[in-house]
Amino acid sequence: xxxxxxxxQSLVNGVGIGLVYGLIAIGxxxxxxxxxxxxxxxxxxxxxxxxxxxxFLVTLKWPLALAAAASIIVVAGIGVLVQxxxxxxxxxxxxxxxxxxxxxxxxxxLIEQIVILTMGDQPRTYPEFTLGGPLKLxxxxxxxxxxxxxxxxxxxxxxxxxxxxxxRVGRALRACSQNREAAALLGIPVGGMLxxxxxxxxxxxxxxxxxxxxxQYTAYSVGAPFGVNGFISAIIGGFGSAPAALAGGILLxxxxxxxxxxxxxxxxxxxxxxxxxxxxxxFPKGLFGGLAKKH
Amino acid sequence: MTLLSVRGLTKRFDGLTANxxxxxxxxxxxxxxxxxxxxxxxxxxFNMVSGFLPSxxxxxxxxxxxxTTMRQDKIAAMGLIRTFQLVQMFQNMTVAENVEVGFHxxxxxxxxxxxxxxPWLRRQEEDIRVKARELLDFVGLGAQADMDxxxxxxxxxxxxxVARAMAAGPRLLxxxxxxxxxxxxxxxxxADVIQHINGRGITVLLIEHDVGLVTRIxxxxxxxxxxxxxxxxxxxxxKKHPDVIAAYLGTETENA
Amino acid sequence: MTLPSSISTRLGQHGYxxxxxxxxxxxxxxxxxxxxxxxxxxxxxxxxxxxFCIGLNFFMGYTGQASFGQNAFAALGGYGTAVLCVQYGWExxxxxxxxxxxxxxxxxxxxxxxxxxxxxYLAMATFALGLITYDISVQWQSVTQGYMGYSGxxxxxxxxxxxxxxxxxxxxxxxxxxxGLWISGRxxxxRFGRALRAISTSELxxxxxxxxxxxxxxxxxxxxxLYASAAGSLFAHVVGFISPEVFxxxxxxxxxxxxxxxxxxxxxxxAIGAVIASLLPEIVRSTGRFQDIAYALVLILLxxxxxxxxxxxxxxxxxxxxxxxxxxx
Numbered sequence: 044x045x046x047x048x049x050x051x052q053s054l055v056n057g058v059g060i061g062l063v064y065g066l067i068a069i070g071x072x073x074x075x076x077x078x079x080x081x082x083x084x085x086x087x088x089x090x091x092x093x094x095x096x097x098x099f100l101v102t103l104k105w106p107l108a109l110a111a112a113a114s115i116i117v118v119a120g121i122g123v124l125v126q127x128x129x130x131x132x133x134x135x136x137x138x139x140x141x142x143x144x145x146x147x148x149x150x151x152x153l154i155e156q157i158v159i160l161t162m163g164d165q166p167r168t169y170p171e172f173t174l175g176g177p178l179k180l181x182x183x184x185x186x187x188x189x190x191x192x193x194x195x196x197x198x199x200x201x202x203x204x205x206x207x208x209x210x211r212v213g214r215a216l217r218a219c220s221q222n223r224e225a226a227a228l229l230g231i232p233v234g235g236m237l238x239x240x241x242x243x244x245x246x247x248x249x250x251x252x253x254x255x256x257x258x259q260y261t262a263y264s265v266g267a268p269f270g271v272n273g274f275i276s277a278i279i280g281g282f283g284s285a286p287a288a289l290a291g292g293i294l295l296x297x298x299x300x301x302x303x304x305x306x307x308x309x310x311x312x313x314x315x316x317x318x319x320x321x322x323x324x325x326f327p328k329g330l331f332g333g334l335a336k337k338h
Numbered sequence: 339m340t341l342l343s344v345r346g347l348t349k350r351f352d353g354l355t356a357n358x359x360x361x362x363x364x365x366x367x368x369x370x371x372x373x374x375x376x377x378x379x380x381x382x383x384f385n386m387v388s389g390f391l392p393s394x395x396x397x398x399x400x401x402x403x404x405x406t407t408m409r410q411d412k413i414a415a416m417g418l419i420r421t422f423q424l425v426q427m428f429q430n431m432t433v434a435e436n437v438e439v440g441f442h443x444x445x446x447x448x449x450x451x452x453x454x455x456x457p458w459l460r461r462q463e464e465d466i467r468v469k470a471r472e473l474l475d476f477v478g479l480g481a482q483a484d485m486d487x488x489x490x491x492x493x494x495x496x497x498x499x500v501a502r503a504m505a506a507g508p509r510l511l512x513x514x515x516x517x518x519x520x521x522x523x524x525x526x527x528x529a530d531v532i533q534h535i536n537g538r539g540i541t542v543l544l545i546e547h548d549v550g551l552v553t554r555i556x557x558x559x560x561x562x563x564x565x566x567x568x569x570x571x572x573x574x575x576x577k578k579h580p581d582v583i584a585a586y587l588g589t590e591t592e593n594a
Numbered sequence: 595m596t597l598p599s600s601i602s603t604r605l606g607q608h609g610y611x612x613x614x615x616x617x618x619x620x621x622x623x624x625x626x627x628x629x630x631x632x633x634x635x636x637x638x639x640x641x642x643x644x645x646f647c648i649g650l651n652f653f654m655g656y657t658g659q660a661s662f663g664q665n666a667f668a669a670l671g672g673y674g675t676a677v678l679c680v681q682y683g684w685e686x687x688x689x690x691x692x693x694x695x696x697x698x699x700x701x702x703x704x705x706x707x708x709x710x711x712x713x714x715y716l717a718m719a720t721f722a723l724g725l726i727t728y729d730i731s732v733q734w735q736s737v738t739q740g741y742m743g744y745s746g747x748x749x750x751x752x753x754x755x756x757x758x759x760x761x762x763x764x765x766x767x768x769x770x771x772x773x774g775l776w777i778s779g780r781x782x783x784x785r786f787g788r789a790l791r792a793i794s795t796s797e798l799x800x801x802x803x804x805x806x807x808x809x810x811x812x813x814x815x816x817x818x819x820l821y822a823s824a825a826g827s828l829f830a831h832v833v834g835f836i837s838p839e840v841f842x843x844x845x846x847x848x849x850x851x852x853x854x855x856x857x858x859x860x861x862x863x864x865a866i867g868a869v870i871a872s873l874l875p876e877i878v879r880s881t882g883r884f885q886d887i888a889y890a891l892v893l894i895l896l897x898x899x900x901x902x903x904x905x906x907x908x909x910x911x912x913x914x915x916x917x918x919x920x921x922x923x
Contacts, residue, residue, distance in 0.1 A: 081714045081717075081718075083717075083718075083721070129894055129898070132898045133897065133898055133901075136898070136901065138897065138898075138901050139901070140713060140714065140717075141660040141717065142897045142901055143897075144660070144662070144714070144717045145660075145662070145850055145893070145897060146893070146894050146897045146898070148662065148721075148843070148846065148847060149847050149889075149890040149891075149893045149894050149897075150890070150894070151843075152843065152844055152847050152886060152889075152890045153887055153890040153891065153894075156886045156887045156890070157887065267725060267843060268725070271718070271721070271722060271725060274718055278715075307733075309729075309732070309733035310729065310730075310733055312725065312726075312729045313726050313729045313730060313733070316722040316725055316726045316729075317726070319718070319719070319722055320707075320708070320719060320722060323708075323711055323715055323718075323719050324707045324708075324710075388802065390798070390801075390802075409806075410801040410802060411801050411804045411805060411806045411807070414801070414802055414803060414804035415804045419802065419803070419804075420802050421802070422798060422799065422802070426796040426798045426799030426802070427795070427796065427799070428791065428792045428795045428796060428799060428800075429795045430791060430794065430795050430859065431788070431791055431792070431795075435788060435791075438788055439788045439789065439791075439792045439800070439803060439805075440803055441785075442785065442788075442789060442803050442804055442805050443803065443804035445785050446785075447784065447785050447786070448785075448786055449781060449786055449813070449817075451784075452780055452781050452784030452785065452786050452787070453777060453780055453781070455780070463784075499799075502799075502803065503802075503803070505803075506803050506804060
């Protein structure tokens with residue numbers, strides 16, 4: 044039987060990883076709401092964020108802030124490229140949903156293989172942003188990186204909320220999510236908004252990857268599990284607002300961490316996926332009917 | 339004898355009442371029509387009767403059995419077969435294959451039989467091929483039998499859907515706005531087919547927007563407006579009914 | 595009895611093309627047999643993927659449903675065979691059928707609730723099946739031997755007769771593929787197959803004719819799982835080695851590429867696609883990584899420019915309607 048201390052410790056760890064899932068989930072929602080597309084390659088942006096950060100930080104020895112910013116920009120650019128060359132042609136041809144999903148899966152495989160070719164298949168990691176620690180609260184240890192994750196995560200959600208509510212572009216993006224035809228009639232460039240949504244969600248994914256890599260590692264294959272966990276979080280959050288998606292992520296992270304204590308770390312993805320299947324089975328149209336409403 | 343009996347059928351969507359307390363009886367062998375302006379709740383009514391939409395309240399009895407909460411395919415198996423306002427063609431199959439699918443309920447055999455192809459199965463396949471051809475000739479599509487169904491012009495797709503429904507051996511055939519999108523010539527051909535079907539002893543329940551078609555072929559008509567039944571009677575009674583003229587004919591005569 | 599024209603429609607829309615393709619394939623096999631060597635291995639794998647794709651075609655082609663996780667059942671087949679043969683010394687043929695039985699049961703248990711889902715949820719749930727199986731095959735080391743995988747899996751055989759010659763292996767696999775195609779063709783043009791194909795274009799229309807949708811979707815899913823399991827077992831016996839990577843996510847991409855190249859929903863398409871898609875990388879002599887990249891690129895291009903699969907390209911000459919009435923008029 045796991046002790047109380049172990050459980051509390053796993054709770055703390057769960058909040059950290061959960062925030063990362065939440066950021067990925069927001070990425071799913073941003074694209075889905077702008078276009079009705081679920082980008083199954085979302086997790087690949089997380090992996091790329093970690094990979095680029097590693098290259099800039101460790102190989103090129105750039106300072107942390109510069110490396111992080113550069114990684115986010117590069118990955119957002121990759122997101123835009125994916126949108127321009129793959130998603131947009133299919134979208135304009137009114138390709139069936141299943142074909143777009145398949146294409147995003149192919150993109151994931153493509154990027155993974157390119158990463159193996161250029162970076163190798165070895166896992167990479169870099170030091171935590173603030174060295175030292177962990178902070179000891181009695182028997183509970185909290186790594187400093189968790190505070191970075193919490194702080195940056197909260198900051199990004201606040202900025203996103205401001206962006207969606209206060210800026211013209213953000214409001215236009217929201218208008219697209221409510222009614223694309225009407226938005227187009229109002230003169231909002233819907234195609235441009237779709238591109239923006241890919242840049243935004245790729246950037247968010249990259250940020251998540253940069254934040255989480257020091258506590259774990261990044262390797263070509265971490266994308267799919269991150270993507271799936273982000274998707275599960277988005278479902279729990281109802282595919283609606285950013286805070287709900289974030290909450291969904293934290294919930295999943297905590298459940299997963301608790302389950303790791305019981306079943307062992309190797310099975311954490313199996314556990315998350317089983318949670319997904321169970322949630323879907325009891326709510327075949329998703330929690331809050333988020334996706335079902337639009338299709 | 340009453341074949342279909344609807345009592346107090348009601349459907350509410352998020353506070354909006356699409357159908358309110360509709361009751362009607364369809365006699366076996368009759369040609370019954372439900373008419374009403376667009377948005378009167380005709381298709382909602384149809385979807386509930388055929389099991390494609392759960393009702394909020396009320397009951398539906400078909401051939402003495404309560405079918406209110408029955409699944410679509412079971413309702414179909416009882417002999418209540420419907421068509422759709424938006425044609426539901428099996429586009430990837432030929433015209434003849436579409437009708438052959440229609441025989442699903444009238445045939446048997448699963449994976450095992452399909453692999454072994456025992457003599458009875460071969461007879462059955464030959465049988466439905468012949469019968470499908472007869473049905474296509476009946477609706478005037480015999481020449482198009484080997485064409486891809488998706489390539490048929492719209493009016494002929496409607497006729498094909500009727501032929502396909504006939505293959506399922508209906509006791510009650512529900513036709514959902516069969517004349518929608520048809521030109522005058524195609525509508526006449528369709529009216530002929532419907533009357534012939536009814537002449538074979540099959541009860542027909544028809545939803546229509548085209549009042550001219552309905553008053554010409556229906557034995558009995560019910561009128562829906564804003565989700566309520568406002569009148570029922572013979573075509574002559576309906577034509578004279580003041581509420582009907584006010585609610586429907588008065589505003590929609592140009593479509594009639 | 596039947597006229598040629600109806601034979602072609604029964605074979606699928608591109609019947610003659612398919613027959614022509616089959617003849618070409620025959621010639622190809624003769625060449626491979628004479629030439630021998632590495633090409634034999636390539637063709638063996640093509641046949642194994644062919645078995646998988648013929649099954650996937652039931653669910654995706656005939657029934658029009660998307661499953662991104664059929665590799666789970668291939669893994670089940672492969673590991674079932676490996677464990678039963680290596681650990682328990684079973685006869686290969688028995689292990690193959692036992693694994694298929696396990697996969698069949700598993701697909702019913704998993705499919706019954708999963709197939710109630712629609713759209714993105716169905717896609718993600720099926721994708722999750724593959725990922726779960728992959729993780730279990732890595733983690734459950736006491737049974738699966740983890741990343742190391744299983745080697746020394748005995749070749750196919752019955753009793754004292756084993757198939758160890760590379761040419762004979764290919765012959766056996768070809769016979770299995772032909773048998774799989776025969777089943778696929780028979781089922782496609784039956785009451786059962788017509789019901790599946792009706793579901794693929796209109797679930798409403800199908801259920802209005804009394805077809806029990808959930809029932810038929812599940813049946814197609816189970817058939818696809820049985821084929822996938824057989825393909826997994828065959829891989830184990832023919833190659834003699836399996837690891838989690840063999841049944842990873844790239845298997846999904848590779849098999850979908852094959853299906854799209856050959857023609858989704860046709861009888862022979864999956865097998866033809868498997869052969870073409872297996873040979874192309876050999877012609878450009880690319881190695882593993884580049885091969886996966888090539889598959890992904892080809893699939894993306896096909897999805898964008900030929901969304902109905904390559905076989906649709908040859909359908910241009912089909913009859914057109916004499917006149918079209920605007921549905922809205």
